[in-house]
Each structure stands twice: as C-alpha cells, then as structure tokens.
Amino acid sequence: MHPRRIRQVSGAGAPSWDVQTGIGPSGRIALSTTEETPALGLPPAHLEFGAALAVYGNTVMASMPALGNWIGRVAILTRDSSGNWIRTGMLDAADGQAGGTSEPAHRVTNRNNRVVVTTSFTAALTSGDLQAVQICPKADLHTHGFANSDRDYIREKTGRDIAPISAPLKSMDEMHAWSKANLADLFDGPQGRVLWVEASFVRALKDGLTRIEFGDDVWMVTQGLGTPSDLVESITSIRAQVAPQVEWIPQLGLSRHCKLEWLQDWMAPWLELGFHRTLDLSGDELAQPIDLFKPLYRAAKAKGMRLKAHVGEWGTPEDVQHAVEVLELDEVQHGIAAVSSKPVMRFLADNKIRVNVCPTSNIMLGRVDDLRSHPIRAMYDAGVKVTVNTDDALVFGKTLSEEFLGLYQVGLFTAAELDQIRLNALTDQ
Numbered sequence: 001m002h003p004r005r006i007r008q009v010s011g012a013g014a015p016s017w018d019v020q021t022g023i024g025p026s027g028r029i030a031l032s033t034t035e036e037t038p039a040l041g042l043p044p045a046h047l048e049f050g051a052a053l054a055v056y057g058n059t060v061m062a063s064m065p066a067l068g069n070w071i072g073r074v075a076i077l078t079r080d081s082s083g084n085w086i087r088t089g090m091l092d093a094a095d096g097q098a099g100g101t102s103e104p105a106h107r108v109t110n111r112n113n114r115v116v117v118t119t120s121f122t123a124a125l126t127s128g129d130l131q132a133v134q135i136c137p138k139a140d141l142h143t144h145g146f147a148n149s150d151r152d153y154i155r156e157k158t159g160r161d162i163a164p165i166s167a168p169l170k171s172m173d174e175m176h177a178w179s180k181a182n183l184a185d186l187f188d189g190p191q192g193r194v195l196w197v198e199a200s201f202v203r204a205l206k207d208g209l210t211r212i213e214f215g216d217d218v219w220m221v222t223q224g225l226g227t228p229s230d231l232v233e234s235i236t237s238i239r240a241q242v243a244p245q246v247e248w249i250p251q252l253g254l255s256r257h258c259k260l261e262w263l264q265d266w267m268a269p270w271l272e273l274g275f276h277r278t279l280d281l282s283g284d285e286l287a288q289p290i291d292l293f294k295p296l297y298r299a300a301k302a303k304g305m306r307l308k309a310h311v312g313e314w315g316t317p318e319d320v321q322h323a324v325e326v327l328e329l330d331e332v333q334h335g336i337a338a339v340s341s342k343p344v345m346r347f348l349a350d351n352k353i354r355v356n357v358c359p360t361s362n363i364m365l366g367r368v369d370d371l372r373s374h375p376i377r378a379m380y381d382a383g384v385k386v387t388v389n390t391d392d393a394l395v396f397g398k399t400l401s402e403e404f405l406g407l408y409q410v411g412l413f414t415a416a417e418l419d420q421i422r423l424n425a426l427t428d429q
C-alpha cells in the first residue's frame with residue numbers, strides 16, 4: 001500500500017476523520033483508519049475494497065462486497081488537485097442486505113455535499129434512477145471488438161463523435177455500410193486497436209460492468225499487429241492499467257462467412273496459446289452450414305473453452321437447436337428465433353443453455369418491432385436462462401444500464417425478474 005494521509009472533507013456538520021487511502025497489495029483501492037470513524041462505523045483497520053464499480057473522471061465508486069455487515073457499502077473516492085484520494089462519501093444500503101450473494105445498489109443524491117442513499121437494484125429500476133442502475137454490478141456477455149467502445153472516450157481521444165444508428169436498419173449490409181461511413185479507419189492499426197480496447201474497459205467502468213466478455217477474432221493475425229501472444233499481451237496490459245477490477249473473459253471470435261481452411265489456419269496459434277476462455281461465431285448467420293464448424297469447436301472444447309455461437313438472430317428455431325447439438329454449445333448469442341417453437345424453447349431450458357440476448361440490437365436490425373414485444377419475455381417464461389447485453393453499444397447507442405431500465409419501463413419485466421436476469425450473467429453456474 002502506498003498510503004496518503006487525507007482528511008475526510010464532506011458533509012456540513014458531519015464528523016471528520018483521518019484515513020489513509022491508496023492501492024493495496026491486490027491492486028485494489030485500500031483504506032486504513034487509525035482511529036474510530038463513527039460516521040462510517042469503521043473501527044481502526046486496514047481494508048481493501050472489493051472492486052471499483054464506476055469511475056467518473058477523478059471519482060471512483062468502490063464496493064465492499066466481502067466485509068460482512070458492510071456488504072452494500074460503497075465508498076466514493078475523489079482525487080483532489082494534488083492527486084490525493086479523498087473520501088467524499090460513503091453510501092450505505094438502506095435495506096441492509098448483509099450477507100448473501102445479491103449486491104445492493106445505491107442511489108446517490110449529493111445535495112450540499114451530503115450523500116443520501118440507497119436501495120437495491122430493484123429499487124434503482126422502480127425509481128427510474130439510471131445512475132443507481134449504473135453502479136450495480138452487471139455483466140455484458142455479448143459484445144464485439146471496437147463496437148464495444150465508450151462513445152465519450154472515443155470523442156475525448158480523437159475529437160470524433162460517433163452518432164449511433166437512429167432508426168432501424170434492414171440488413172447486415174446496411175450495418176456494414178454504416179460502419180464504413182461512420183467509423184472508417186478509426187480503429188485500424190496498432191493505435192486503433194489500443195483505442196478500442198481502452199474504450200471498451202472504460203465503458204465497463206462507467207456502466208458498472210463488473211464482468212465483460214470480448215476479445216480478438218482469429219483473423220487479427222492477418223492485420224500485421226503481431227502474434228496472438230503479442231495481441232494478448234497488449235490487451236492484458238491495457239486492462240491492467242484501465243480496469244484491473246473488472247472481470248474480463250477473453251473471447252476468441254470466428255466469422256461465419258470466412259473460408260474454413262482460413263479459419264483453421266488462423267485459429268491454430270490462438271488455441272496453442274491457450275489463453276481464451278470462450279469461443280464465439282458471428283458474422284453472416286446464413287453464409288454457410290454451421291456443421292462445417294464442428295472441427296473448430298471440437299478443438300476449442302479440447303482446450304476447455306466455453307462454446308457460444310450467434311444463431312437464431314436471422315435463422316430459424318430449428319437452427320438454434322441444431323447449432324447447440326452439433327457444436328455442443330454452452331451458450332447462444334441472440335437465439336431469439338427460438339421463441340416461435342415451444343419444443344426448441346423447452347430444449348434450451350432443459351439443457352440449461354444460456355441465451356445472451358441484445359434487445360436494442362434486435363430492434364435496430366429489424367428483427368423485433370419494439371421492446372414491448374421483445375421475445376425475451378416469452379423465453380424467460382419458458383424457463384430459458386436469458387441475459388441482457390448490448391451487442392454493439394457504440395453502434396446502437398445504449399448502455400447495459402439503459403437496456404435494463406428500458407425493459408422495466410416498457411413493462412416487459414418486473415424489477416425482481418430483471419434482477420434475476422442480471423444475476424444470470426454474473427457467474428457461469
């Protein structure tokens with residue numbers, strides 16, 4: 001720990017106390033107190049916070065999930081002009097959900113420098129408080145490369161503001177045309193890659209994503225950016241600098257429209273590296289039969305990877321079941337076509353296949369008319385283990401918190417149901 005002695009500064013009339021904060025041995029934000037701090041109920045102690053939930057400029061919100069009675073407490077740490085961390089607030093779960101696995105959310109109201117708190121994720125939804133939804137732990141398990149970037153971060157770094165798609169498109173071709181017109185060469189080359197990787201982890205921090213799954217597609221080895229080992233090293237070091245507290249699940253990607261022999265060649269060195277935890281197949285769902293990919297999925301399974309594929313976004317319910325059976329998938333990306341077949345939904349539920357759904361993406365690509373009629377409701381009712389994800393936050397302009405809030409506000413789910421859906425993504429159990 002590299003402590004700095006600081007003095008609590010918030011709250012007219014609030015007791016002040018001396019604490020030391022810094023980065024602890026685990027790389028997490030740490031706090032030491034040398035005296036009783038009655039305003040917080042903290043004994044003299046050295047504590048390490050569980051994880052930073054969100055970073056807003058020089059302000060960090062850090063959770064304390066593993067501290068018994070202190071579960072649900074969130075510290076707000078702000079860096080002052082000298083670079084010292086100052087604790088400007090402490091949020092406490094009003095409903096006192098100590099213990100257990102559900103991590104309460106926190107409503108932050110800072111009036112006259114006084115922090116008024118808090119509630120659970122469900123209350124964050126029912127109160128329509130986007131900021132409270134943001135600081136709840138969430139996982140985004142379906143997202144892709146540069147499209148995962150935080151828009152504001154890209155603007156700050158490059159001066160380019162990427163306006164998201166504003167009306168539904170009619171095909172993947174239109175989507176590709178949009179990308180070409182709006183993104184052009186922004187993410188090309190080594191600098192472009194660093195930019196989107198940074199922007200992806202920044203998005204995770206800002207939106208309270210404690211778990212995120214993304215990575216490189218196998219064809220990245222053709223881009224002159226180095227070996228798989230080089231690419232893994234760069235993404236790992238960016239994560240260590242930007243968001244060490246976020247659980248990152250490295251995903252290896254395949255494109256459905258690429259020639260099999262090419263995919264096989266490109267994939268081999270990645271598998272040899274043995275770094276990635278999941279395999280995904282995306283791109284044009286109708287390009288070629290999914291059976292062709294079986295050898296690639298067998299090779300990934302031999303490496304212990306979790307298996308996913310995009311299916312049932314453009315195809316049929318039978319395509320979904322067939323893909324799961326042939327490729328031995330653990331998870332399906334999209335899978336919404338399943339809704340029109342009760343047997344296929346039963347198959348997904350019985351086999352505990354997690355389906356990572358992206359509501360706004362489905363609307364903006366014309367697969368679903370609107371949120372109110374989104375098939376995720378019927379899938380949930382059929383017992384399918386669904387999650388909510390962004391797919392392409394930069395392209396569609398919705399954060400994961402906004403996705404959750406939107407589903408609640410149109411009345412598709414109750415807040416308690418959405419909490420269950422949130423928890424479905426936080427572990428792979």
Ligand SMILES: [Zn+2]
Nearest residue numbers: 142282333391
């Ligand atoms: Zn996708």
